[in-house]
Amino acid sequence: MGLFKAAVEIDAADRAAFLRKACADEAALFDEVASLLRWDDPTVAGSPESPESPTVGGAPGDAPERIGPYEIDGLLGAGGMAVVYRARQGSPTRSVALKVLRASCTDATALLRFRREIALLSRLRHPGIAQICDAGVARERDADVPYFAMELIEGRPLTAFANERALDRAERLRLLLCVCDAVEYAHQRGIIHRDLKPANILVEDGGGAGRPRVLDFGIARQLGPSDADGAFVTRDHHVLGTLAYMSPDQLDPDCVIDTRSDVYALAAIGFELLSGRPPLGVAGLSQLSAIRAIQTRTPPALGAVNPACRGDLSLIFEKALAKDPAERYGSVAAFADDLRAFLEHRPVRARPPGLLYAARKFTQRNPVAVALAALTMIAVIGGALGTGLGLHRARRANEELRRRSAETTESARFLVRDVVAGLDSVAGTAEIRRALLERLRAQIVALRRHAPDDADLIDDHAVVLTYYSDALLRAGRDAEALALRREALGLYRGLAARRTASPADEARVSIALVKVGDVHLGWAEWDLARDLYGQAFDIDRRLAAAHPDSVWFLDNLAWSHDRLGNLAMVLDDLDAAEPHFAERLAITTRLLERAPERHATRHGVVAINVLMAQLAKRRGDLPAVESYLRAAHGAAIKLASDTPNHRLYVETACTTSRDLADLLVEAGQPREALVYMEDAVRRAARLRELDPRDTRPLDIYFGVLVARTRLALVLGDVDAAERFLAEARDLAAGDAARALGEHSLESYARLVTGLASALEAARSGPTP
Incomplete structure (x- = not known):
């Protein structure tokens, strides 16, 4: 490692020359030290094309005498994908910088990048940009070698x-x-x-x-x-x-x-x-x-x-x-x-930095406090808007009107993009979110009356409708949520039609289709849900194919496979579900390679393992079920630990703990199951405490209480079973549960009645 240590002490710009001299003809040693340098110092190791990069992939003696019509005079620099030589052209006579794609980098991605560089450079004719003068493919050592020549900059x-x-x-x-x-x-x-x-x-x-x-x-x-x-x-x-x-x-x-x-x-x-x-x-x-x-x-x-x-x-x-x-x-x-x-x-x-800039930064650290203040701020926005309209009616102070209008719109956008977005994932904010979104929706509508064609305001309106529909759905107001989601879908479709070159707009249309489909899925309207999910899938597949490097579009496609596979499984069509799950798994693996620390990627790992566990259970493969559930649970617990206030990730940690506990009970391991079930109870109780009127935590907590009661009965702990059943019964009879709808309440009642019978039987002793 002495050569590496010596190279580290040398200025980055001089390392390549130092390595060429020190390594002589030892190409393997050269590559090894260059690779270490690339990882040791990220400031110089990133670009695969940089002529200043020390990551030379071959020894200096490997330089050919000629490439195509160019005589090679020496090495200017090299990177992971290409080598740049100083070369001479015979006709016209001139020195050039000759960039050559490495033989080890002739895969489709590298070739595409190299050809794209040629195409882009050919469009640039500016005195401040080095000009391309030739491009071609030479035959060297029985291989095609793509190259292009540029003016040599001394x-x-x-x-x-x-x-x-x-x-x-x-x-x-x-x-x-x-x-x-x-x-x-x-x-x-x-x-x-x-x-x-x-x-x-x-x-x-x-x-x-x-x-x-x-x-x-x-x-x-x-x-x-x-x-x-x-x-x-x-x-x-x-x-x-x-x-x-x-x-x-x-x-x-x-x-x-x-x-x-x-x-x-x-x-x-x-x-x-x-x-x-x-x-x-x-x-x-x-x-x-x-x-x-x-x-x-x-x-x-x-x-x-x-x-x-x-x-x-x-x-x-x-x-x-x-x-x-x-x-x-x-x-x-x-x-x-x-x-x-x-x-x-x-x-x-x-x-x-102005007030709104500082407010954005504060919001990122204190979303709940800002939301409470925002409820007052909306009244100020309304006042500013009203003042502006008064000025307009009087036909006075037009410049002041424009200034107030711009400030009002910017304030509303701050609330939409920073406060609301920041609150959406935070557990314990359901009531604040609903109140804020209800008032903000009215203000955005008022602003749009005076700028109906403003694309940014239309976008803001659709965002507010989407978030508000989420809040209403979690409050059990499904029909209202569906109406808002349909309205948002219409707005996004209109924007996509106006801004035809924006793939991001198409992606938002896809998400809006899914949001509408989710409501129909909850109502067991399978055909409607499948049609909407199918439309979204077509968009996601097209965008992912057109933009293969976009993690966002790839993640959207993964979730499309997730939804269609899950729906097929609900309908007992396992043969249709399996290909979607296989694609979901393949995409998740690719996302892990490219963005392993991204929270959404890690949540996707949990989701696919849960789906594979469900499929394995349908197939009767219990060892596979346990393997998938343990993988899902481990990933979910780690993600929830890293994001302790993220309601979706905490909910997922809770449900995977419960599912794993249920499986262990089924496998005859109730003592081990108790550890996971207690974790589920603790998390579910906390979620319920934070958002007492939110139907999702209520539903999760009820399910956990039912599972905990069953486990207590298996363990012979009648007192614990009675305690948990009483809490489940109170929850099902409470005011908040009414928002779940008649079907859910009937299901709750059947579960409580069945557990009560089992508890009574346990009190009476073993059955002869």
Whole structure:
């Protein structure tokens, strides 16, 4: 390990040369040390295309003499997927940078990425972007070798150039502005770079401050429906990109990446240009620790690191480096405009975080407290709206009306997207949610009267209707919930028709179809549920196929298989259920490879194991039932432990404990079952206590009490059985239970009566 330790001490930019010299012809040693370096320092190991990456996949002696029409003069750099050579072309005579796909990376994904880079580069003709001049496939060593040639940039990495020239602050900002212009040009052509960093920006010495040139579009993507994905982690867990300059949204598998990700990267580069260090120090951290730091830690203010940058300049970078893309500049052009305004001593648009920004951050930490305050806030919104309408009727102060209207809409959006969304999963908030959503729905309707075609308001309206329908359904108001869900479905369909290029809108239509189908499923209207689930499945399958790297779309497809398989099993069609469960399992495995720490992925693991247990039980395979249930239970308990206030995950932990206990009783192991059943009782009681008028915790608690009573009877503990049965009887007779409907109440009554008979028999002694 001495060579590895020596390499760690060397500057990242010089490691590749050091390794080539130290390893000589020992290619295996070279690869091993390079791999260790990639995992040790995520700031330099991410991009599979980067010419500055130390992860060279072959020894230097492996360079061919010629590739196609190009004579090879030497190695410029290499990454996990490609090698870049300095080469000479005969006609016309010129030196080029020749990028060649590695022979070990000719799978369909790598070829697609390489061809996409060629296609994207061929569309870019800007003085700040290195130009492609040729592409082809050469036959080398009995294999096809894809390549493309680019103009050879004789320059230094951006930060190295600025430091070597001792450029002042203004000169450094002008260099950054040149880069911004090139990136904005690419954005205008629908291309996002996704791997901007100093090593991918070489500055040519053209006198003065130099001429920056942007390189390496290896993981660039086309904006729009063809590439609406956020996959930056490969199946072998390598990050595509360079962590020190990656935005938090790039590392979120659910996020659809847009140009604001490049805004963040440019700001990170500028931060380093002006302060001498990246905004977040992730060097030396493991890859997982680095990702967590990027997603959770707030970068320091530029002015705090470099006091010469205090004031407006620091605010500009604070805005551009915001964790939430919505808080950043909407485009690179807007970021550049503020930088130019600073240089020209004009007012800048960046401001200290405002009230709503601070409120969003507070909401993430204190959703319940904010919800209580929000009930009052809605009255303020209504007052602002009323004042605005009064001004309108008087035809006075039009500018004030616009300002009030914008503030009112922004406040309502804050409540919809931050407060309501934050509360939805929190146990113990059912009553607050219902009250908040009822009032918020009325305010959104009022706002839409004055802006009926505002797409964002329509979206907000649909979100409120969906959340409110969830709350009503859990209160036993199924018919009202169905009406709201149908209304939301209509709104989402309208948005999808207006914004035809948005796959996210299609996904929301799918979810809305499922929401309507769920109500019909609860009413045992099987055909209606199957039709709606089938429509959603068609959408999910199409989106997952069109965007194979999107975790969100893949997860939606997994749940579509889940629903259709479960419905088939309810209808005793096990042959129809099995293929859906098999696909659900396969997709869950893929999701685990790509987003193992994602809570929704982990919940999917629980769900598929529960389904497989149910299927195995129908098939009579009891050992398999136990195996699946233990896997589901272990995953559910761990997830609930990590998210103790998440009502769905806590409910799932409770039901898997009960199911496992029931199975153990059936298998003749009541003593072991008691441990799991007590856990279920404890969790169910807590859920019921937190939301006493919510039908879901009530139903879970009743089921657990029934199961606990049966277990007590098996154990011969008549007193415990009597105690739990009494509680179940009181629960079934209480006011809250009436919201469950007549069918459920009849079922409850039958269970209580049956247990009462069993208890009476137990008191009377064993049957002769």
